[in-house]
Amino acid sequence: MSAAAAPLTVLGAVLDGEIAGVRCEGGRIAAIGPEVAAAPGDETLDAGGAPLVAALVNGHTHAAMTLFRGSGGDLPLMPWLRERIWPVEARLEDEDVYWGARLACAEMTRTGTARFWDMYWRPEATARAVADAGLTATIGAPLFDRDGDAGALRETALRSLDRLAALGPAISPALAPHSIYMVSEESLRWIAELSAEREVPVQIHLSETEREVEKCVAAHGDRPARYLDRLGLLGGHTVLSHGVWLDRDELELIAERGCTVVANPVANMKLAVGGFLDYPAARAAGVAVGLGTDGAGSNDSLDLLADLKAFTLTQKHAAGDPTAIAAGEAWEIATGARAPLLRGSPPGADVPAPLAVGAPADFLLLRRGAPELAIGDLASDLVYAASGSVVETTVVGGRVLMRDGLVPGEKEIVARAAERARRLGL
Numbered sequence: 001m002s003a004a005a006a007p008l009t010v011l012g013a014v015l016d017g018e019i020a021g022v023r024c025e026g027g028r029i030a031a032i033g034p035e036v037a038a039a040p041g042d043e044t045l046d047a048g049g050a051p052l053v054a055a056l057v058n059g060h061t062h063a064a065m066t067l068f069r070g071s072g073g074d075l076p077l078m079p080w081l082r083e084r085i086w087p088v089e090a091r092l093e094d095e096d097v098y099w100g101a102r103l104a105c106a107e108m109t110r111t112g113t114a115r116f117w118d119m120y121w122r123p124e125a126t127a128r129a130v131a132d133a134g135l136t137a138t139i140g141a142p143l144f145d146r147d148g149d150a151g152a153l154r155e156t157a158l159r160s161l162d163r164l165a166a167l168g169p170a171i172s173p174a175l176a177p178h179s180i181y182m183v184s185e186e187s188l189r190w191i192a193e194l195s196a197e198r199e200v201p202v203q204i205h206l207s208e209t210e211r212e213v214e215k216c217v218a219a220h221g222d223r224p225a226r227y228l229d230r231l232g233l234l235g236g237h238t239v240l241s242h243g244v245w246l247d248r249d250e251l252e253l254i255a256e257r258g259c260t261v262v263a264n265p266v267a268n269m270k271l272a273v274g275g276f277l278d279y280p281a282a283r284a285a286g287v288a289v290g291l292g293t294d295g296a297g298s299n300d301s302l303d304l305l306a307d308l309k310a311f312t313l314t315q316k317h318a319a320g321d322p323t324a325i326a327a328g329e330a331w332e333i334a335t336g337a338r339a340p341l342l343r344g345s346p347p348g349a350d351v352p353a354p355l356a357v358g359a360p361a362d363f364l365l366l367r368r369g370a371p372e373l374a375i376g377d378l379a380s381d382l383v384y385a386a387s388g389s390v391v392e393t394t395v396v397g398g399r400v401l402m403r404d405g406l407v408p409g410e411k412e413i414v415a416r417a418a419e420r421a422r423r424l425g426l
């Protein structure tokens with residue numbers, strides 16, 4: 001699906017309460033609003049009065065971990081990793097990752113996600129799955145040098161950047177050091193330099209558990225964000241996932257450096273890490289915030305709308321304040337409107353908002369007559385009442401990936417992924 005999409009015009013949708021259309025050309029929105037008309041030769045789609053909203057951006061996941069869904073999910077983190085995940089990951093083949101990622105892409109298409117940020121083994125297989133599914137993703141090979149092998153880390157990083165860059169416009173390559181406890185100081189400095197030199201983003205798990213913070217302070221004399229800053233890793237290209245234990249001082253530093261932080265509330269609860277990103281403090285500091293599911297091994301769903309409800313409720317609950325975050329603001333977080341880097345925009349660029357002319361043509365038509373959306377404010381209904389099942393049609397880069405609830409090829413994808421999971425003994 002790498003060829004450019006033919007122009008697509010959607011007519012008869014409901015946008016901000018009025019009947020409107022959207023015309024997509026070259027993967028971007030060329031026109032949107034009540035006056036839109038199809039040009040001769042356009043593919044046209046009659047929305048029949050369905051509400052039109054921006055598609056979602058999943059800021060942190062490990063797509064192929066759909067293969068691990070429902071396996072050992074009630075174990076504590078370390079036994080789960082040691083007994084269920086690592087021995088199986090050692091046997092992964094490209095086709096396992098490909099079909100696991102295709103399964104993830106089918107689920108994301110179904111639940112309204114157009115773009116995601118991924119870190120997983122055999123990243124070229126994930127990239128191939130993303131391109132075949134028609135989604136877009138920023139992908140990095142996970143980088144580790146816990147065993148002191150900085151040379152192997154460098155080789156993996158350079159090789160994967162080159163290979164991912166060759167896979168077409170749907171894929172943006174990234175550097176993905178796993179975490180500050182799995183990558184050495186020397187390698188983190190090298191990654192910071194490479195990221196600046198090649199202008200590629202960096203995604204890293206940060207401050208997920210309290211233990212990680214304690215160990216960082218003991219080993220480096222600084223909390224995690226200060227430590228990363230010292231190594232040159234905090235910048236406009238950096239995405240920090242989790243941020244559960246970031247304090248106010250760290251959040252201010254992160255905002256100053258222009259980093260993005262991705263909250264993963266459901267994975268945080270499933271692994272019982274004891275808290276959540278302090279969103280009101282992040283907002284007050286001016287941090288760009290996005291939302292992620294984390295992998296299906298530790299969530300286990302990739303339905304970002306379901307996680308949006310969890311994000312909003314956990315923030316209200318933690319703050320002891322029902323006004324801590326409003327539905328419209330939460331919706332902007334899920335669509336990447338408050339974190340332009342997550343939508344694939346270079347730092348500092350003048351980026352069109354989702355659904356504006358010039359923005360990627362990524363949008364959804366919601367199920368007409370859905371009971372969850374029938375009454376009340378749409379943003380509020382989407383955040384508190386709906387799940388991904390209200391998505392009826394998904395358009396990514398001006399291409400229709402799901403129409404009227406049908407994802408082409410889904411039956412085969414489900415069967416092949418299940419077959420690969422069986423092969424792995426999952």
Ligand SMILES: [Zn+2]
Binds near residue numbers: 061062294
């Ligand atoms: Zn993760």
